[in-house]
Amino acid sequence: MIGIRELADHLNISIGTVSRALNNKPDVSAKTRELVLGAAADLGYVPNQAGRLLRQGTSNVIGFILATDSEGMMQGDLFFVRVFDGMQSVLSKHGLDLVALLAPSSEDPMAYLQRTIARQFYDALVLSGIKRQDPRITLLSKNSVPFVTLGRSLTDAGQPWLDLDFEGMVRQSIQRLARKGHRRIALALPNDDLNLGHIMLETYRDSLRKNNLTFCPDLAMPTLSGDTAGRDLAMRLVQRDDPATAVIFSDHILPFGLYHGLADLGLTPGKDLAIIGIGTRLSSLLRPSLTHYRFNLFELGQRIAEALLETMPRFQAGTVAKLIRETVAFTLVEGDSDAQDITPKSST
Amino acid sequence: MIGIRELADHLNISIGTVSRALNNKPDVSAKTRELVLGAAADLGYVPNQAGRLLRQGTSNVIGFILATDSEGMMQGDLFFVRVFDGMQSVLSKHGLDLVALLAPSSEDPMAYLQRTIARQFYDALVLSGIKRQDPRITLLSKNSVPFVTLGRSLTDAGQPWLDLDFEGMVRQSIQRLARKGHRRIALALPNDDLNLGHIMLETYRDSLRKNNLTFCPDLAMPTLSGDTAGRDLAMRLVQRDDPATAVIFSDHILPFGLYHGLADLGLTPGKDLAIIGIGTRLSSLLRPSLTHYRFNLFELGQRIAEALLETMPRFQAGTVAKLIRETVAFTLVEGDSDAQDITPKSST
DNA sequence: ACCAAAACCGTAAACGTTTACGGAAACCTA
DNA sequence: TAGGTTTCCGTAAACGTTTACGGTTTTGGT
Known part of the structure; x- marks a missing residue:
């Protein structure tokens, strides 16, 4: 060497x-x-990066801190791959490298983050799995580490954030469903300490009102993630006095369980229950075909990278940094799972 | 600071x-x-890690180089998360950290690796997505970087490797199927430049012979990965003069497409075609239930970490390093997808 | 041909650690 | 108490790079 x-x-x-x-x-x-x-x-x-890092205090490496939830299961699974690719397509142009940091499930996230920033290995960080209240944000801010969050939080340190347009997803889903005569639309909510759930719930209430539908608290249903959650949810949706006729969700694994839960009850998705929500490539494998939203993850990655560059003093030469805070758009993949119009015929 | x-x-x-x-x-x-x-x-x-790294040339960071295949899709998806956790559970005891390196899909893997090792940021590396002939192995060896491969290769630099016991999976699958009267057992083979395919094929031939079945070349079928591959495969399996009665596979996404491919043909998994192969948590969502093998990924991670430690001079104090080269065992999750006995009744 | 300015290059300090070396103090033994 | 041994600590060099500074050479204009 x-x-x-x-x-x-x-x-x-x-x-x-x-x-x-x-x-x-x-x-x-x-x-x-x-x-x-x-x-x-x-x-x-x-x-040699060590010498350079020591002298000028910059490593040319960006860290992406992946969230691992309580079950030790990475949030997102095959979600992040394209995001990474998008980020790298931008970062590599500026001589920056990207690595993924997997917090050990055994360690306290705050301790891990503390250790990570103290090491001073990374020029900037991306935080994912953002909580509604997230002390990690203030920690990074206090240590003046350049960072971007993938997700919004009530804890605000003035940092840039990117997020998926869940509001748009919920709003548009409700409109679709309402137009087809649905009156009892359920919402599957993720873990309560994620901000995502609150955002969705708020949009849900607002959007129902705008469509002249009444908000029914017991249709906003907290739902676990994972494979069994979908089956449970199926039960909870239809086995009640006033069954829901439609459900909106944000977990791409959920519909798999949901479909089978319905099948076990002798019911058919799209006929006995309209289903619409977030999906991935895998979602196309469901039958009847699932109506779902897909996000351009590559583009999201690119946008995150651009936001990151704005936070790094090195790249702010001259131009005043603009604070990037935006949601990325989605595209609808129409399927049969919400196709049926259930409007009561006016002429009997 | x-x-x-x-x-x-x-x-x-x-x-x-x-x-x-x-x-x-x-x-x-x-x-x-x-x-x-x-x-x-x-x-x-x-x-400060920079100072330490510069002085003693060691960073306490291990890099796990994730393979991204030609489609830019991370090989394994939700596969690696538990492996990481297992690795970290061992590494953290020795003050080592683990990061994941995602090779940009736009860059040549060799160039990326070259850059990575030249940076001298990582004390050791894990290589995944091992090819049958893999120049990356010789590159690492030439630069005397401590490393372990997740997968075997014909290119051998005397490094430790870990792998999943695909031989065992194929062997046991064939036994199960043969016992139930199957004579035409197909094998879905992955990308040809992965060593995995060759290993499986060899085991397949050998195992057929031991069960007094004849090897039929056109039943060893190269199969793409991804969601559409399963549907294609379904066609190729049954729409022929001498249809296969069973299929063995190593891609956990495949059965999803396979099931729907069969459904489109009006056929039922487990009844018209026996299906058995590698699975994950998600596989439990299939109906009829899929007979599949699961690996203890956490344990695999632990074993990789131990092999890594053996390669690092720092941890070889006194004891002579033993070369860890082994496959990890699997467990069978019995389902209905291969349950039916198709042995022709001897008494009509 | 002379001088000022520009262009180019070498020297050495600095970044934050670890560690070899030598010295001072404390301890023990006779 | 003298001498030797141990225990502890401070000094300074070293890792490989960047960069401020000053010096030498070249350029260009008169």
Whole structure:
């Protein structure tokens, strides 16, 4: 492993000049610059990151802190892959690398984060699995670590955030369902300490009102995530005096369980219960086909990366940083799971 | 952010002593050690990793290089989460951290790896998505980076490897199927440049022979991964002169498409075609229930971590390193998808 | 040909650690 | 108490890089 010293000796040149040549600094002639770059390529020189990090306090590495929920199950599963790709497509243009940090399920998230930022390994961080109240945000802010959150929180440190447009999803779903005559539309809510649930609930109430539907508290149903949750939910939706005729959800695993829960009850999705919510590639495998929303995760990743760059002092040269806070749009994949119109015929 | 210098000044002590106290080195009295540790905790001192890395060339960080296949889709999806957790449960005991490296889909894997090891950020690496011939292995070996592969390869640098027991899976599946009268057992093979496919194929041939079944080349079927592949496969299996009566697979997504492919043809899994292969939690959602094998991923992670430690000079004090090369066992989850006995009745 | 300015380059300090080395103090033994 | 041993601690060098500073050479204008 060759260092800048050897490279300099090899060219009979000082290490200062070599460094300047490599880093596109001025005060070095075009000729020697070429020479240096050539030799660097030939000898396979790569700057040692430790030395650089120590000297200028910057590592060119961004950390993406993945949330692991209480069951030790990564939130999102196959969700993040495209997001990463999108981020990297932007970051690599600026010489930045991206790594994923998996908090051990055995360790307290705050302790882990503390340790991580104290190490000073990462130039910036992305926080996911944002809680409604999230002390991690204030911790990062206090230590003035550049960061972006994937998700919104009541804890606000003025940081940029990106999020998926769950409001839009709920609003549009309710409109679709209302138009087809649904009056009893249920909402499957995620873990209560995630802000997501609150956002959805609020949109749900508001949107019901706008469609002249009455809000019924027991139709806003807290739901576990995971494979068995869907079956449970199926029971809770239809085995009651006033069954729901439709359900909206935000967990892409849920419909799998839901479908089978209905099947066990002898019911058919889209006929006995309208189903609509967030999906992935996998969702296309359901029959009857699931009406669901997909997000452009690659684009989301790109946007996160851009927001990150804005937070890093290094990239704010001249231009005043604008605070990126936005939700990314979704596209509807129409299926049969909410196709049926159940409006009572006016002429009997 | 406080450094060792400040810590030393605060105690009117030299930085050398402070460093020794913190690192459990001898040559420091019990009294001052306590003092130092106390002050460090009070002032929230955490050693700067850059300085340490530069001085002693070790970062306490392990990199897990995740494979991204040609479609830019992470191989494994929700597969790796438990593996990570298992690794961390071991690594954290030795003060090591784990990060996941996602190779950008736009970059050549070799170039990425080259860059990564040149940076000298990681004390050891884990390689996944191992190819039958894998130049990455020789690259790491040449640069004498401690590493472990998750998967076997023909390219052998004497490194430790861990793998799932696909041989066992295939062997046991064939036994089960043969016992129930199946004569035409198909095998869904993954991407040809993965070693996995060759291993499976070899076991398949061998195992057929041992069960007095004839090997029929057109039943060893190359299969894409992804959601549509299952549907295609369904066609190819049954719409032919001599349909297969059973199929074995190693891709946990496949059965979802397979089930629907069969449904479209008016056929029922377990009745018209026996299905058995690798599964995950999600697999339990299929109906009729899927007979599948699950691996203890947490344990696999632990084992990988142990193998890693063996490769790191730091942890080889005294004991001679043993080369860990093993497959982890699986457990069978019995379902209905291969339950039916199709042995022709001898008495009509 | 002379001087000022510009262009280029070398020297050395600095980043925060760890650790080899030597010295001072304390302890033990005779 | 003298000498030797142990225990403890401070000093300074080293890791590989960037960068401020000053010096030398070249350039360009008169």
